[in-house]
Amino acid sequence: MTRRLPSLNALRAFEAAGRHGRMSLAAEELNVTHSAVSRQVQQLEEILGVSLFEGPKNAIRLTEEGRALLPGLTAGFDQLQAAVARVATRRSSLIDLACSGTLAMRWLIPRLHVFKERHPEIEVRLTACDHDEEFARIDFDLALRVGTGPWPPALLTRPLFAERTGPVLSPSIARLIPQDIAGLPILHTRTRPGAWAQWAGASGERNPASDLDAAPAATVYQRFYYLLEAATAGLGVAIGPWPLVADDIAAGRLVAPFGFCPSGNDYIALWQPRAPAALTLLLDWLFEDAGRFEKTAPEQLS
Numbered sequence: 001m002t003r004r005l006p007s008l009n010a011l012r013a014f015e016a017a018g019r020h021g022r023m024s025l026a027a028e029e030l031n032v033t034h035s036a037v038s039r040q041v042q043q044l045e046e047i048l049g050v051s052l053f054e055g056p057k058n059a060i061r062l063t064e065e066g067r068a069l070l071p072g073l074t075a076g077f078d079q080l081q082a083a084v085a086r087v088a089t090r091r092s093s094l095i096d097l098a099c100s101g102t103l104a105m106r107w108l109i110p111r112l113h114v115f116k117e118r119h120p121e122i123e124v125r126l127t128a129c130d131h132d133e134e135f136a137r138i139d140f141d142l143a144l145r146v147g148t149g150p151w152p153p154a155l156l157t158r159p160l161f162a163e164r165t166g167p168v169l170s171p172s173i174a175r176l177i178p179q180d181i182a183g184l185p186i187l188h189t190r191t192r193p194g195a196w197a198q199w200a201g202a203s204g205e206r207n208p209a210s211d212l213d214a215a216p217a218a219t220v221y222q223r224f225y226y227l228l229e230a231a232t233a234g235l236g237v238a239i240g241p242w243p244l245v246a247d248d249i250a251a252g253r254l255v256a257p258f259g260f261c262p263s264g265n266d267y268i269a270l271w272q273p274r275a276p277a278a279l280t281l282l283l284d285w286l287f288e289d290a291g292r293f294e295k296t297a298p299e300q301l302s
Contacts, residue, residue: 006047013040014052015073018062093278094123098135099144101128102224103267106244107293108144115285122278130191130223141279142271146241151270160267160290161243164260164297165199168231168240168248174255181257185236188220189227195239203261228254242297243267260298 005011016026017037027034045052052066062070099108104126112124129135135143144160151157167181186196200207219236221227228245231238232253240254241263248254269286271279 006044010040010044011073013037014044015077017041018066018070019074093121094125095142095279095282096125096140097142098127098129098138098140100130102244103144104128105225110247111289119281144269146265146267148265155270156273157268157270160269161294163263163265163267164242165239165263166256166258166260167237168245168254168256169237170232170234171255172234181237185219187227187230187236187238189224190220190222191224198263199239205258
């Protein structure tokens with residue numbers, strides 16, 4: 001059914017004037033001029049074919065038709081305002097968070113239940129982004145990234161923790177070659193092609209990925225979480241950042257025979273200025289949890 005209603009502006013002008021009993025007060029509430037209210041009311045009267053006000057301009061009174069129309073309009077505008085407020089409140093409690101899929105799966109999601117228990121009214125909506133262009137393309141409230149920057153100057157930033165990396169592998173194959181991983185299949189990922197060389201330079205260990213005669217052909221995975229799943233499944237040895245493998249090591253699914261050393265990267269939180277209250281609560285929890293996690297980071301084995 002098609003609803004044919006007069007102009008919403010005309011209805012608002014009449015409702016405000018009728019509620020206040022004065023055109024000037026209605027104009028002040030609606031932030032328009034006195035003549036604009038008067039003109040809208042006159043247009044509404046012409047459309048309805050009735051007079052809604054009577055008496056002198058400085059002491060207007062509702063007519064019988066005006067008294068019949070006003071309560072329904074007031075109730076209707078109250079319902080509209082309440083509906084808009086409900087949607088606005090829901091949006092203010094919805095946080096769009098962008099981060100790499102691997103970080104989301106292996107660090108953030110396993111800890112996010114703590115925040116949800118504290119603030120069940122806040123919804124955190126995750127979007128996986130692994131490249132600069134993906135972060136630039138979406139509208140997020142908060143992003144978690146890893147690297148050295150520079151970061152967009154329009155965003156506020158704060159480090160979560162420094163990254164440490166090291167070779168990781170399944171205990172099942174670690175027992176086969178306890179002293180040397182050079183004879184194991186070497187696993188790589190396209191998102192970090194220089195991970196082995198970076199670790200070798202930071203740790204002082206030789207790089208088994210460069211020992212082409214000793215090492216079997218390297219396997220390259222498209223995504224970082226594929227790489228770590230392959231290492232967990234015993235398909236070879238990979239360079240794993242501590243934040244992404246800490247839970248697997250604690251559970252005994254992976255071991256790190258050389259420990260971990262700083263990679264030079266940091267995990268960074270980036271968010272929009274003038275953050276709403278919901279985002280401020282998430283940031284408080286995030287930095288608190290990151291601080292606790294940072295204290296668990298192991299040092300490089302000697």
